[in-house]
Amino acid sequence: MTVPSPSPLAYVPFVSVQNMMRLVHSIGIEAFIQELAGYIEEDFRRWSEFDKTPRVASHSRDGVIELMPTADAENYGFKYVNGHPKNMREGYQTVTAFGVLSSVANGYPILLSEMTVLTALRTAATSALMATYLAPEGSRVMAMIGNGAQCEFQALAFRALLGINTLRLYDLDPEATGKARRNLEGQGFEVVTCASGEEAVEGAQIITTCTADKQYATILTDNMVGSGVHINAIGGDCPGKTELHRDILLRSDIFVEYPEQTRIEGEIQQLDPDHPVTELWRVLRGEAQGRVDTRQVTLFDSVGFAIEDFSALRYVHARVRGTPYAEPLDMLADPDDPRDLFGMLERARG
Template identity: 50%
Template structure:
């Protein structure tokens, strides 16, 4: 039997457990996975490109569990009432090769992406970070706010989106948080005075949303939206001003803000494992060039499997009475030897 976690099951689980707690637990689970970096069999994702978007497979494994995420990216989907990104996850037992979990991963990906941002902030943002700027108040914005709020004493959120409706949605969703919400008229205004700048927009293009003029010493930049070839959000002149942290260099060189550049980077596991500090000085500008790595999905699926045990089991793998006799399993019950249904 394979455990099936559908959208309503995940919704109930997260709502009951509390989003902040879920984000904190995911950040811890992802940190524990990065600490075991060398134990994972890693590869860049497998992408198939189509006229309207991309479909990707993100496999990764340690000696105990194999995880694979199916995820698409279709920028035109919202015009048809669909999400840009939808995802499914498979988790399996390495010893038998049998799948043990099939799960919705659209919502789980949103949670693990914010948890990863927060985890990197845990190691790289200044301890006194209290002002967060959000560039883009789309699907990630509330999760980012709560996840980073778990790690640093946030007091003020300065936010900007090209779409006023997205800003209203964000303000409404965050209205019960104990945070000073400052809607801004421009990126410049939002970034002004911010300790941590989180950039997550949907535009599929090379953008220069953040420029060197907006940088200030000690800032941490969380760049979430530059995550596929041809899509970046930061002016390229920003990169040499920053200590750049990436998840998995071979993948980020293809997909991230550093695509096509030769800037030196630090893989995040080096920081988690104490091989170098997250922040070299109080005045350093740190940049997390986030693209999303399969390791985070592995950690999230394992976390989900361990904690969400009250789900439906489905019969997706035959329980063969004789593994060499698949034929009998496809016979009508009355035919020949006993079939298995």
């Protein structure tokens, strides 16, 4: 007797890395980021509808593995993500991720997706979305300090949402800058390779910091940051990993995703636990102001929050429907009679 085929209920649509890349290209990278930013904005605006938990982290000597769950009344989502700074030296990704979106009503997964590529896109979309509220009017030049895996995605997001067309690149490792330069010139940016962080920030209205070492670093010192600048700080995202000098924080207006998490993981781990910060969702709902002054220094202390992943999964779930980019995966047991799991197993006997 052959194994009977599973029923349609047993299948979960799976978006592989290859298919995610095909989906992105079928939509266009910048259009994808722009649409995704719309989903993120929509979800942050209904902040109170979400079941929010700080991520669940398992730390080890070389890194961390995290689960980031959240849910609204209709969907539940979580992301699995690792962070292992030493991986790069061994030919592995520092960060890999995948995620699941489920139906709250019956608990069944409705999407399994790669999220390494998707996380890069959602991080960039969130940064650029916030910058539309925080960056100086008419920003065209962005400094990018740290030219690793996240760099090009940030650049494209800032072009798509703000019109950034000039990039000033600096990385401790010239090879990283060379890689970013080639990729970004290919995308039509004007690219300036800089010999130092100081040089990179010259004339930039936006400064994006995105380095990967797990340590207290000082990518930006106080004297490097003039007035009227927006800082998009991506790399300080776990305990013991920061990029900015404390003095910059003290003269910035600081915007965060979820204070409970950012105070542990973000740049503001350097500050008093009651240092005032503004939550993104309040800005997006119009309950708090973004930039109010041309001389103001604004800082988005980005650590990444579960709702962004939820929005990304929700967006992919909506966009992948009707395309060939999701494969059905036989992931859920679905016996004819739900009480008869054993009977299903017996009937599968070869």
